[in-house]
Amino acid sequence: MEAQDGTQQQHIALAHKLFLLTHPDVDDIEKVRLRDEVLDAVKTRDMASLYESLAVASVLEMDTAVLDRMRKRIEDELKTLDDKIADAEENLGESEVREAHLAKSLFFIRIGDKEKALEQLKTTEEKTVAAGQKMDLVFYTLQLGFFYMDFDLISKSIDKAKNLFEGGGDWERKNRLKxxxxxxxxxxxxxxxxxxxxxxxxxxxxxxxxxxxxxxxxxxxxxxxxxxxxxxxxxxxxxxxxxxxxxxxxxxxxxxxxxxxxxxxxxxxxxxxxxxxxxxxxxxxxxxxxxxxxxxxx
Incomplete structure (x- = not known):
């Protein structure tokens, strides 16, 4: 499977901390620690949309300066990613074009923009030929599904993965899907x-x-x-x-x-x-x- 740099593992850990933050059986002292860890994770990954929603829900306190800095970094990084895609399409091969689109997919996953991540993963799939690489994109989608507990997305992704495996597929990925x-x-x-x-x-x-x-x-x-x-x-x-x-x-x-x-x-x-x-x-x-x-x- 393609390198993930720990992105999804960190997201799953963050989802669990968010779950505990709203759990009635978790004591207030533990929630203070969890809140600090969640805020640090959100700021580190520039998860601006999640930060706004957590502030509205009174889970985190809104700091407009922090939000503005996240939005500025997102804007700058998106420009860099789009420039790389344009350069790959103009000057490089199909493999480099796919990698540039994949990088943009992983960026949207990192910042917690579910809809744009799914849209960009679909675009990346259109640039993907190898069955194994297509399967890896399904795994990214499944991880998104578990972060948001979107069971419809998970179910459809599992069905898609099984269809991909009908045309072949390696043993390791099949076991991962189980x-x-x-x-x-x-x-x-x-x-x-x-x-x-x-x-x-x-x-x-x-x-x-x-x-x-x-x-x-x-x-x-x-x-x-x-x-x-x-x-x-x-x-x-x-x-x-x-x-x-x-x-x-x-x-x-x-x-x-x-x-x-x-x-x-x-x-x-x-x-x-x-x-x-x-x-x-x-x-x-x-x-x-x-x-x-x-x-x-x-």
Whole structure:
């Protein structure tokens, strides 16, 4: 996959901080720290539109001087990017033209301009021939979708990716797509399919731009527990070397899994109580907390 310079990973981290800033269970002292980190990220990436919307929502305080400086930098950088596109179209080859358009796409992603980013990604796709590079553009779109929790955009992008793979496609990108689709399924309460996709990706995980491997294992275990039968849970989760290597790092998760399988319900409920905060403070899982509890009780 093409180099991203950490752009999307930073955006996903920012989205999580924004989620926590509005969460009622996060204490005021933590929110002060989060607010400073969000402001620093917004200013560093010149996310002028997001800054304005957060100020309107009283999440951040409006500083017109800061906003004006961001807008000026955006204007200057856009001019530079457009000049590079014009130069590439006049003097260079098709590859350089595509790279110049891609740079503009990534700029709009960086500053948080969703509509212009999607429009520019489409323009870049029109300049793209290689299937792998087209797939990478879909990944950028998927990351945008998860930043904004735009499930319609995510669903359409997953379908588009699958269509691209019908004409071929490399093993690494296909495995990456499984994780993205698994996250989409988990976020839309299809835990059974999410578990299946996550389990298929345990030994091939390379999708750390959206979450860490530890978080991936956390999601895999949580979705598997309410989706698999007892035999499958033992074979695919409890005895999986990849899970065994990581599960001890995640507080309460090993006890949660083992006590459920062993029918030690006192330990099970104690462990789940410890996991409750992690689930409630997760932007993908929090909307489904009550549903998850009901599934556990069945």
């Amino acid at each position: 994780v993205y689709e698994g996250l989409y399924c988990m976020s839309t309460r299809n835990f059974k399919k999410a578990a299946s996709l996550f389990l298929d990706s345990i030994s091939t995980f390379t999708t750390d731009e959206i979450f860490s491997y530890d978080t991936f294992i956390f999601y895999t275990v949580l979705t598997s527990i309410i989706s698999l039968d007892r035999v499958s849970l033992k074979q695919k989760v409890m005895d999986a070397p990849e899970i065994l290597t990581v599960i001890g790092k995640i507080p309460h998760l090993s006890e949660f899994l083992n006590s459920l399988y062993g029918c030690h319900f006192k330990s099970f409920f104690s462990a789940f109580s410890g996991l409750t905060e992690q689930i409630k403070l997760d932007r993908y899982l929090q909307p489904h907390f009550r549903f998850y509890v009901r599934k556990l009780a069945q």
